[in-house]
Amino acid sequence: DSLAIGTGAEVPTIDPRHATGIEGIQVTQHVHDPLVWVENGEVKPWLATRWEVSEDGKTWTFHLRRGVKFHDGTPFDAHAVKAYVDATVGPGAPASRVKSYIGMLQAAEVVDPHTVRLITDVPFGQFLWAIASYPGGIPSPTALKKWGNQYGFNPSGTGPYRLKEWVRGNRLVLERNEEWW
Numbered sequence: 001d002s003l004a005i006g007t008g009a010e011v012p013t014i015d016p017r018h019a020t021g022i023e024g025i026q027v028t029q030h031v032h033d034p035l036v037w038v039e040n041g042e043v044k045p046w047l048a049t050r051w052e053v054s055e056d057g058k059t060w061t062f063h064l065r066r067g068v069k070f071h072d073g074t075p076f077d078a079h080a081v082k083a084y085v086d087a088t089v090g091p092g093a094p095a096s097r098v099k100s101y102i103g104m105l106q107a108a109e110v111v112d113p114h115t116v117r118l119i120t121d122v123p124f125g126q127f128l129w130a131i132a133s134y135p136g137g138i139p140s141p142t143a144l145k146k147w148g149n150q151y152g153f154n155p156s157g158t159g160p161y162r163l164k165e166w167v168r169g170n171r172l173v174l175e176r177n178e179e180w181w
Contacts, residue, residue, distance in 0.1 A: 009021055009023050010023070010168070010169060011023045011024045011172055013028075013152030014027050014152050014153070014155040015028070015139070015151050015152030015155065016028050016032050016134055016136070016137040016138075016139060017088055017096040017097065017098045017135065018096055019097065019135075027172065027174070028134050028137060028155075029134050029137060029159070030159055030160065030161040030174060031071075031155050031157040031161055031162065031174070032138060032157030032159050033046055033047050033137060033138065033158045034046055034131055034132050034133070034137050034138065035047045035048040035051075035062055035064075035081070035132075035136060035138070036048055036051070036131060036132045037132055038128075038129055038132045038133075043128045043129065045065075046065075047068065047158065048062035048063060048064055048065070049063050049064070049065050050062075051063065051128075056123065057120075057123030057124070057125075058119060058120050058123055059117055059118075059119050059120075060117065060120070061111070061115065061117050062081070062115070062117075062118065063114060063115055064076070064081070064114045064116065066114055067181065068181045069158070069179060070139075070142070070157060070158055071140070071155075071157060071162040071177060072140050072156040074140045074142040074156070076138070076158050077113045077114060078108075078110040078111065078112065078113055078114060078115055078116035079113070079141065080140065080141050081108055081116045081118075081138060082108040082109070083144065084108075084141070084144070085105065085107065085108035085118065086108065087144055089102070089103070089106065089107075097135065101133070101135045102127075102130045102135055102136070104120040104121055104122055104124045105131075106119050106120060107119045118131075137157055138157065138158065139151065139155065139156060139157055140156035143155065143156035158180070158181070159177065159180070160177050160180045161174040161175065161176060162174065162175055162177045
């Protein structure tokens with residue numbers, strides 16, 4: 001029913017834009033789902049059920065899973081993906097680890113509520129692998145707006161676990177997301 005894990009370091013944040021250290025990355029990945037997942041070296045659908053890439057290799061169109069909600073109840077849709085891209089690599093976005101990791105990502109366009117286009121500045125064959133890792137975890141746009149720079153201490157993803165309690169320097173408790181897709 002429960003599992004306690006001791007770690008060698010404090011989790012610094014549960015914000016996919018700023019996660020560092022193995023402890024922070026692991027917790028971030030349990031709270032936030034990416035569009036695609038890599039398992040045994042193979043890219044698999046996750047929050048996106050399928051995708052296509054343009055002939056020039058710079059526009060990726062993702063068809064999103066329906067009926068998914070963030071932990072705070074906000075619906076997961078193309079607008080949520082765009083909000084994260086805008087907050088991460090858009091004009092005026094603050095420096096983040098994501099920019100160094102998926103800096104080729106330039107913009108997101110909403111095609112319809114369940115379809116989003118991600119546009120890169122150059123063709124990048126490893127793009128799916130890059131967005132499958134922790135910086136590709138999508139946070140709730142409602143929570144990002146509400147918490148601003150404090151989002152990493154008040155995360156709301158679509159992942160299989162949600163933050164239950166965090167006593168800095170003592171314990172961080174995740175609980176099962178009973179509504180996980």
